[in-house]
Every structure is written in structure tokens, then in C-alpha cells.
Amino acid sequence: MSETPMRARAVVDLAALRDNVRALRARAPRAQMMVVVKANAYGHGAVPCARAAREAGAEWIGTALPQEALALRAAGDTGRLMCWLWTPGGPWREAVEADVDVSVSGLWALEAVTAAVRAAGRPARVQLKIDTGLGRNGCTPGDWEQLVTAARAAEQAGLIKVTGVWSHFACADEPGHPSIRAQLAVFQDAVRYAEHAGLTPEVRHIANSPATLTLPEAHFDLIRTGVAVYGISPSPEVGTPEDFGLRPVMTLTASLASVKRVPGGHGVSYGHTYATPGETTLALVPLGYADGIPRAASGTGPVLVGGKWRTVAGRVAMDQFVVDLGGDGAEVGDEAVLFGPGDRGEPTAEDWARATGTIAYEVVTRISSRVPRVYVGEGGEELPESHDAGDTGGSG
Structure with a gap:
């Protein structure tokens, strides 16, 4: 890739x-x-x-x-x-x-x-x-x-x-x-x-x-x-994608836009609904509700950073949200995985659905045209991004 x-x-x-x-x-x-x-x-x-x-x-x-x-x-x-x-x-x-x-x-x-x-x-x-x-x-x-x-x-x-x-x-x-x-x-x-x-x-x-x-x-x-x-179970209570022989098709990732150490008691995002419990590292994920990330994920959305699940800290804004890395470090440009098939321990679209009180259909469908689609085909080759017919933003 x-x-x-x-x-x-x-x-x-x-x-x-x-x-x-x-x-x-x-x-x-x-x-x-x-x-x-x-x-x-x-x-x-x-x-x-x-x-x-x-x-x-x-x-x-x-x-x-x-x-x-x-x-x-x-x-x-x-x-x-x-x-x-x-x-x-x-x-x-x-x-x-x-x-x-x-x-x-x-x-x-x-x-x-x-x-x-x-x-x-x-x-x-x-x-x-x-x-x-x-x-x-x-x-x-x-x-x-x-x-x-x-x-x-x-x-x-x-x-x-x-x-x-x-x-x-x-x-x-x-x-x-x-x-x-x-x-x-x-x-x-x-x-x-x-x-x-x-x-x-x-x-x-x-x-x-x-x-x-x-x-x-x-x-x-x-x-x-x-x-x-698209590899999403229509009946999560009945079976997972794996149970039905299916594999999730979309993986959503972003590159960290900021990583910084802050003291305890530092407010995070609008309204300061989250404050750091102690000295910690905050990482900025450059995705927000304009990209289709539900604002309802504020304080609940799961993200894989540095091999560990993190949770959205504070409110999801239009273009970005923050995760608290605790005692772990990271670098600007490191990958944050919001959801995928789960092979690397990352959350799935169904995990996001549970975290935000919706269904996985909505999680994938609402990802907007601001997020480029990168197509991977047989043999793992990367195909050119498509903005042709039907690409109307993907938001339902």
C-alpha cells in the first residue's frame, strides 16, 4: 500500500x-x-x-x-x-x-x-x-x-x-x-x-x-x-460477520495531527466535558462530524492508537477530536484506526454503533466525501481513488 x-x-x-x-x-x-x-x-x-x-x-x-x-x-x-x-x-x-x-x-x-x-x-x-x-x-x-x-x-x-x-x-x-x-x-x-x-x-x-x-x-x-x-452483520444479536462468513470491507484511519503533554486538570475540547485526571499525553485525530464521525461519540467512541483502544476525550468537533493516551507516547503522523475488520485489535463499525446508540449501517454510510476512499483489490494492490458516479458524500 x-x-x-x-x-x-x-x-x-x-x-x-x-x-x-x-x-x-x-x-x-x-x-x-x-x-x-x-x-x-x-x-x-x-x-x-x-x-x-x-x-x-x-x-x-x-x-x-x-x-x-x-x-x-x-x-x-x-x-x-x-x-x-x-x-x-x-x-x-x-x-x-x-x-x-x-x-x-x-x-x-x-x-x-x-x-x-x-x-x-x-x-x-x-x-x-x-x-x-x-x-x-x-x-x-x-x-x-x-x-x-x-x-x-x-x-x-x-x-x-x-x-x-x-x-x-x-x-x-x-x-x-x-x-x-x-x-x-x-x-x-x-x-x-x-x-x-x-x-x-x-x-x-x-x-x-x-x-x-x-x-x-x-x-x-x-x-x-x-x-x-459490505461485511456488516444485519443482525448482530444473531451473528457476527464472521459467523455469516463475511468480512468488513471498510477501514477508517487518520494520521495524528498533534501530540502534546499536558498537566492534570486540563480541559479538553468544547465545554470542557472532559478534564485530564493527571499529567498525560493528548493526541489529536483530524476527523469530526463534518467527516461523518457522530457527535454522539463524544466521550464514548473507541479508537486504536499505539496498539491500544482509546476513547474519545471530550466532545467531537466539526473537524477533529482528542484521545487521552495516558502514560503512553505517540508521534505526529502516527496512525489512529477508528474501525476496520478487527484483525489488528481495532474497533469495528459495530463497536462504534454500540458506543453511539445507532446501527453499523449508519456508521459507514455517513462517512463523508471529505474522507478519500482508497480501493484495494485482489492481491492487495492499491487502486486509484474514485470520485465518479455515486460519490455524493456517502452521508445518508
Whole structure:
């Protein structure tokens, strides 16, 4: 790895990502696989991660926003690609022209996509979403008949092809939760109704990362994996990444910007919520909440410096925070490791999640574009940093 000095870096291990894709595919050998790269691939970089996922055999890439999907197309992705979070006035025509599968949850969206089809002069690929109980996007069961009927009419008119029927679990990360069986039943009823009405979807899918790992009966034709691809357990109470055969992909480090001896009773950072208990060494880590480090990590966030776990001393500021090294020494430029796979004894994203009262999804996704991504591939080579499609800062 290059020794180019950097204030901070997020090293993204694409070899680990490929291995995670293969491990997840092995959980559902008869299903196709969609790798979700929304929110800049959960902060890891949409384009490099999508490419690596394709190389590992993922047939589909998924995004939330149509702009994310179009950015992938602009970067050269030509495979099956789906996006699902639409609002009125969205780039429907551009998505149709780019051969993106678009999700439709209601009549307004179906009308928008058929209007785009007429403008584009080519049919659209549409996936119908049923709200099986999550209560977010998706057509309610009571309106499903109307949506399916309208979609079938549009298909018969040559305007669209319904390529999928799909949904999303609310509590798949809690195996045995009663909502899981209830949602599966609603989903199966919705699929049967759509097929009885004459639709022939290529893929039926409801399995997210936790369902992929723990609910084989939900795999259907396609598994839709997000956070697990990046080596984070979607159900920490059920199993660690290692338990699921996964490896965390991102390692976040910084170079110490200041090291100094101070006396006891020395206040640290805004508000002096921390004062040194005695003479000690303070080290300055040049990362703050503008970089995605939660302010909630004040006084709690774990950091590896000099081979030992330290804790954020005082408040996290916009650009920096302090750790108290006690009787240990350090040099300016020494490495501070905020999180990684844990191989060197460093904290993991899950450790940061526990320390800040959130989930590991948020920890990695919020790392901002101020932190360069450095891509490491097969054989440990370092790849150029990517700021291309999808790099919108990684903050969710």
C-alpha cells in the first residue's frame, strides 16, 4: 500500500467485497442476486463496488434514487439495474431510455412511467411493489387489484413489461418475529394475484440481507443484499460477520495531527466535558462530524492508537477530536484506526454503533466525501481513488 500521507482515509477492500458476494450467493444458490449500492454503496463508493459485485457474479445492481442508477449507467454499467425511490417529476424518461427497471407502487407512478414511455418511444421495464406490512413505499393490498389491472393493460398496450413483483420485510433482522410470516403470506397472495391476472414477472423478491442469511423460504427468484455485502452483520444479536462468513470491507484511519503533554486538570475540547485526571499525553485525530464521525461519540467512541483502544476525550468537533493516551507516547503522523475488520485489535463499525446508540449501517454510510476512499483489490494492490458516479458524500 502506498505511503502517501493523508489526513484520513477509508480503505475499501474490494477483494473482501467479492468474497462477501460469493458467500451470500452460496446462501441462495438457486436465486439471482441484487447488490444494493444506494447511498454511495453505504459510503463505500458506488461505482467500484458495483463493478466488484458484477465481477463476483451479481446479476443485478440496486439503487434507491434514479439519479444513482443513471450515474452508474454513465459510468459504464450495462447490466440489470433497478431503482425504487421515485417522486413526482423524477427522471422517468431518462431511466426508461437507460434501460433501468423502475419500481411502481401506485397509479400515479404507473401514469408517470407510461408518459415517459410515449416520450422516449420505447417500452419500460417495471417492477410492482406491494406493501406487505413495512408501511413505507408499496401498494396497499386493498389497492393491489387496481394497480395490477392497470399494469396489465399497459403491458398489453406494449408500453411496459412487468419484470418483477417485490416487497420489503420490516423485522427480518429479528428471526421468529410474527410479522415475518404475515408478510410472506401477503407477498405470496400478491404474486399469485398478479400471475392470475396475466403478468409473468421474471423475478419475485422480498429477501433483504437478514432474510438472505436466516430465511431461505424467502429467497424466491432473487435475493436483494445491501449491508451484508459490505461485511456488516444485519443482525448482530444473531451473528457476527464472521459467523455469516463475511468480512468488513471498510477501514477508517487518520494520521495524528498533534501530540502534546499536558498537566492534570486540563480541559479538553468544547465545554470542557472532559478534564485530564493527571499529567498525560493528548493526541489529536483530524476527523469530526463534518467527516461523518457522530457527535454522539463524544466521550464514548473507541479508537486504536499505539496498539491500544482509546476513547474519545471530550466532545467531537466539526473537524477533529482528542484521545487521552495516558502514560503512553505517540508521534505526529502516527496512525489512529477508528474501525476496520478487527484483525489488528481495532474497533469495528459495530463497536462504534454500540458506543453511539445507532446501527453499523449508519456508521459507514455517513462517512463523508471529505474522507478519500482508497480501493484495494485482489492481491492487495492499491487502486486509484474514485470520485465518479455515486460519490455524493456517502452521508445518508
